[in-house]
Amino acid sequence: MCGRIDDPKGKSRVEYVIEAENLRKVFNNFVAVDGISFQVYPGECFGILGPNGAGKTSTIRMIYGFSPITSGKLRVFGLDITQKWRKIRARVGVCQQDNNLDADLNVRENLEIFAQYFNISRKQARGKAQSLLKFIALEHRQDDEVINLSGGMKRRLVLARALINDPDLLILDEPTTGLDPQSRHQVWDRLRELRSKKGLSILLTTHYMEEASQLCDRLIIMDHGRILVEGKPADLIRHHVGHVVIEVDDPSPKLRIFVQNHNLKHEDLGHRLIIYGQNQDSGRLFQEIDDQFVNENCILRMATLEDVFLKLTGRELRE
């Protein structure tokens, strides 16, 4: 797979699947993406996280050549997106945010006709459609109209459609938004299978932290068009939050003083105090707080990516 990522002259291997340098996207006067730089390595699952309006979708739309970049540099497979967009798109599979399946076609035709857009022959397309339908467990529904599929089935079909050209890079824009837990796990299972078997690179946006923790090797958290942090999920959690989190409802003034005196990393939400436990001793700290300052509603839990996310992007509502 890596061997296929060659530069245009075919001489040396290109290091990155995606290379963004000071990438900007401006709509009229609104800056959607404000000079971001990042790289995605071959075979990696890379996540872009952020609240609504952070610039996630704008970023990936530039990557598959849907929206022109305003400024900066963007190379995919080592190719310049502004020049070689057609070559790039031929090697990319995209699951857009909407289920934009072709409502005039049935399940099988959705794959076969989409294949034609890539200049894949009819015969080849038929074979690929069958194996993909098997992969997403929709063989038995292949002659159904897409309108009759459930949300989860539609999503799986969109995923299959994105794989019709055997992409080297799969781009997923919020792949599981609006799905029930069963369907979500189905999609995750398929994605894990793809990641381990084919070793293709995956770029996904999400605002489900669990999804990012489960799937991503590395991720960035964006807000207001900028990158706040970049790293592996576990590293980000350890670095920004710690090991555990202690949450106390209706904290007493005494507790607040205790927290300040001990210089504990914390966040005060008024009705709730969130204390970040930096080390292995946090268990003892929890006991101390629970015994001395709180009557009820004090919990100790593992730190998650969600803690990092909320800490960095704030808790106020978006949009």
Added chain:
Amino acid sequence: MKARVSVGHELMRRKNAVFFTISRRFIRVWQRNWSVYRKTWKVSFLPPLFEPLFYLLAFGIGLSSFVGELSYRGFQVSYISFIAPALIAVNIMYNAFFENTYTSFVRMYYQKNFDAMLATPLSLEEIITGEIMWGATKSVIATAIMQSVISLLGFIHYPQGVLILPLSFLGGFAFGSFGMFITSIMPNIEIFNIPVFLFITPMFLFSETFFPINHLPDWVQKLSLLFPLTHLVRITRSLSFGLLDSGLLWNLAYLLIFSLIFFPLALLKMHSRLIK
């Protein structure tokens, strides 16, 4: 000198960009529409088959007893043979125009087909070109069906009448491009009523379709000559009557110029609508 080089470079860059790129890949979009059409052809072919019959029955037989014969370019013709070719021309306009307005709008806006295609090696220009070519194809299909019916009734003179088929493609391309231009500027599907009422209905009535325009007020005649349908009707009618003369080149030129204005305009406007 340096500046010139960079302008040239910029143009080269643009040429390759998502912008302004039309290759014959547009055929893929056409194929998609053709596949969908084949699924419903058993229903789709009925209107062009029966509509001319309804019109011929209503106007031809119902009205012709009041109208009798009329003179057209020095010939005495029956009213029914006067309107028969116009019905073909109107159908050429309707098929492409409605395909590239309502139906294309549904594909673009509700079904998001264009968005999905833009994640493949197709450019927006190819998508729009494929759509317009498909609109023109629908005009050809409708013309073929309708022409067979009208020919069986003996209203089309051959071999000249054979040329109506390629003409229907040009006419379809012209009205399809115009329709696609309208689609590119329509905020929602309800508003299509306005261009229909402003352009399509007046053209249907005043393009020398159901009566000669030479006894109408001067300004109406001038306006009528601006309508592309007038020119399409004139060519169709002349071909049906077996009259081929150089005057038709002017009508043909008008249709070509109309296409050459609205086709690029449709591409440009669609681009500014969809590529953000």
